[in-house]
Amino acid sequence: MGAVVRILHLGDLHLGYEPRFLGPRAPAFQAERDRVLERAVDFALRPESGVQLVVIAGDLFETHRPPARLVEHVLAQLRRLEAGGIPVVTVPGNHDEITYHDSVYLERRQEWPGVLVTNPLPEHVATLEVAGVPVHLYSLAYRGGVTPTNPPLDRFPRADGPGVHLAVFHGTLDSLGLPPDETGRSLPLRAEALARAEYDYIALGHIHARHEIRVGRGVAVYPGPVEGKGFDDPGAGVWQLVDLAPGGPVRLETVPAGRRPIETLDLDVTGMEGPEDLAAALMARSNPQAILRVRLTGALGFPVDPEAMAERLRDRFYHLEIVDETMSLSPALLAAWAQEPTVRGELVRRLQARWEAADEAERPVIALALRYGLAALKGGTGR
Numbered sequence: 001m002g003a004v005v006r007i008l009h010l011g012d013l014h015l016g017y018e019p020r021f022l023g024p025r026a027p028a029f030q031a032e033r034d035r036v037l038e039r040a041v042d043f044a045l046r047p048e049s050g051v052q053l054v055v056i057a058g059d060l061f062e063t064h065r066p067p068a069r070l071v072e073h074v075l076a077q078l079r080r081l082e083a084g085g086i087p088v089v090t091v092p093g094n095h096d097e098i099t100y101h102d103s104v105y106l107e108r109r110q111e112w113p114g115v116l117v118t119n120p121l122p123e124h125v126a127t128l129e130v131a132g133v134p135v136h137l138y139s140l141a142y143r144g145g146v147t148p149t150n151p152p153l154d155r156f157p158r159a160d161g162p163g164v165h166l167a168v169f170h171g172t173l174d175s176l177g178l179p180p181d182e183t184g185r186s187l188p189l190r191a192e193a194l195a196r197a198e199y200d201y202i203a204l205g206h207i208h209a210r211h212e213i214r215v216g217r218g219v220a221v222y223p224g225p226v227e228g229k230g231f232d233d234p235g236a237g238v239w240q241l242v243d244l245a246p247g248g249p250v251r252l253e254t255v256p257a258g259r260r261p262i263e264t265l266d267l268d269v270t271g272m273e274g275p276e277d278l279a280a281a282l283m284a285r286s287n288p289q290a291i292l293r294v295r296l297t298g299a300l301g302f303p304v305d306p307e308a309m310a311e312r313l314r315d316r317f318y319h320l321e322i323v324d325e326t327m328s329l330s331p332a333l334l335a336a337w338a339q340e341p342t343v344r345g346e347l348v349r350r351l352q353a354r355w356e357a358a359d360e361a362e363r364p365v366i367a368l369a370l371r372y373g374l375a376a377l378k379g380g381t382g383r
């Protein structure tokens with residue numbers, strides 16, 4: 001059993017992100033989120049974690065010009081790593097792009113702890129000696145207008161010599177099969193071109209979900225952000241560890257990082273008789289730690305004010321949002337259905353005609369009848 005290098009691979013921490021959707025909770029959660037690097041450093045410095053090298057694969061910050069206090073905090077954390085004998089590699093991303101003259105990385109590069117990648121083209125940036133193993137590091141800092149994106153980079157460097165070969169990039173690997181980024185401000189990565197460089201491990205950032213992808217004889221990983229940004233970006237919640245041995249297999253391990261849960265729950269309200277039933281169903285999910293979005297689905301049999309209901313249950317959750325998606329139909333969809341020579345078409349036509357003739361007091365009843373009728377036709381009971 002030869003020497004092994006254990007890496008903590010971080011990406012997309014987006015420090016400084018303002019979670020405005022949380023309203024009054026926003027400042028508290030932002031402060032909590034912004035401490036995730038500190039938690040990562042605590043974890044890395046714990047002897048039992050065995051971390052020997054830390055890699056930050058882009059979007060450490062939410063913007064290229066984060067607040068000075070946050071930058072000082074980050075520098076202090078990276079210095080703690082260095083003081084603890086753990087080298088750190090920082091690669092800028094596309095949120096914290098180095099392209100701008102006032103980029104935090106350009107302004108603070110002289111004092112940035114460890115290796116700060118600034119070259120806009122892929123290079124063999126350094127060879128670090130970690131636990132007696134040469135770690136050959138390959139990377140680039142995406143620079144708008146300089147780093148080629150169209151066509152994507154086709155050649156990646158590769159050094160000779162013993163040791164392990166570690167690449168760090170912030171971009172979109174084509175073999176994931178995701179649609180191309182239309183903003184153009186990100187780096188497309190061709191798996192085939194990377195495979196030719198025969199890296200042992202490719203530490204990636206940019207995609208906010210955890211992925212492991214074989215690339216040639218090595219493996220590429222997106223660790224996902226530890227803490228989430230919102231319901232569509234809830235975070236991966238793990239520390240990504242990687243063991244690299246010269247000529248040996250890559251070993252991946254994830255350790256739960258502990259994070260604030262950000263969840264979406266679909267709640268079928270069909271059959272509930274009134275707001276008290278809904279309140280009881282929501283209270284059963286009570287979690288004062290959770291940032292929760294509840295989507296009401298099915299057929300609603302009573303009027304509900306989602307905001308008032310969320311306010312009523314405020315103390316039961318860190319943050320609660322309720323969205324009424326019960327049979328909420330677009331006028332365009334209803335119009336299309338009204339054209340159908342089907343039972344559904346007939347139902348929509350009849351109720352629309354009644355709606356037109358009805359007064360304000362009758363209309364909610366007709367709307368409810370439409371919801372029930374359509375739910376029943378979909379196979380639900382509608383009651």
Ligand SMILES: [Mn+2]
Nearest residue numbers: 012059095206
């Ligand atoms: Mn990102």
